[in-house]
Amino acid sequence: MTDNVKEMNGLYPMRVVSNLTGLSADTIRVWERRYGAVAPDRTDGNKRRYGGGHVRRLVLLRRVTELGHSIGQVVHLSDQELRRLIGDSSPEIGSQVSLYAAIVEDYLKAIFEYDVRRAESILTRTAAILPPMTLTLEVIVPLMRRVGEAWNADQLRIPHEHIISGQLRSLLGALMQHEQPASGAPRIIVATPPNHLHEFGAIIGAFMAAGRGFEPIYLGTHMPLEEVAEAAEQSGASLVLLSVARDCEPGEAHDLIADISSLANQHEVWLGVPEQHVLSRFPLPVRLLHRYEDLDVALTTQPARRREKSG
DSSP states (O other), X not given: OOOOSSOBTTBBOHHHHHHXXXXXXXXXXXXXXXXXXXOOEEOTTOOEEBOHHHHHHHHHHHHHHHTTOOXXXXXXXXXXXXHHHHHHHOTTSOOOOSHHHHHHHXXXXXXXXXXXXXXXXXXXXXXXXXXXXXXXXXXXXXXXXXXHHHHHTTOOOHHHHHHHHHHHHHHHHHHHHHSOOOTTOOEEEEEOOTTOOOOHHHHHHHHHHHHTTOEEEEEESSOOHHHHHHHHHHHTOSEEEEEOOSOOOTTHHHHHHHHHHHHHTTSOEEEEOOTTSGGGGSOOSSEEEOSHHHHHHHHHHHHHHHHHHHO
């Protein structure tokens, strides 16, 4: 058994637990021996192996101690009681039970507090131990949903959004350096159309494409579609993924539909857009994607279609 990024047989080694919880290995050992915080299993070689419940409890204990409680005061509390303590002290943090949800909430807490360095550390250490698709579907996508909830609840401000966007772009760049696509991997252009500046959907799309074996070429936001077409032509990209999040301004939809249709006459285009969006009502010559699950299905089946065409 190796210290793979994936959970092996439901158990994590110490290195992974330390990364996931933000606790040092020494702290975890002390909390175990002195306070009985968790009781990990042992391998035949006497190495610790932790389950998801152990990791979640350590995250909860870390949060509570950060609020000023000593570990000796709270270690006897149940997970539910610990979550209640955290919720009473931090209204923006919900009662989450999954390991990945705990990571998301930790990250958002750091963002709300403008603790940029800690937020970035949470992202990078999580990316270091999770496969790209697990990172995307279990952490990044739920994070974006929580961002939307926080925005609607007036908890999130424009500076918060800019910090998150910047960190996700940086993370994507780092992943692209370490996750080299296979030779001949299909390329995909990812961008948002002109005057559309919300890039979360585009960034997630690029993450997911990388995880499914594509080589994403991320152009960013506010891209003239004729430039997108030229980039696709010159790069040999097999398709273009556009992300549209906000509603169209009065009179904008007509021009945008014409530009997207023109692009689709030259290249295969996928359009990620909310189901209620005005663009969903028109018979555009594109593949409409309303959910990230739809995108995952499209990415999974696309390579097979390409092989059938070339065969």
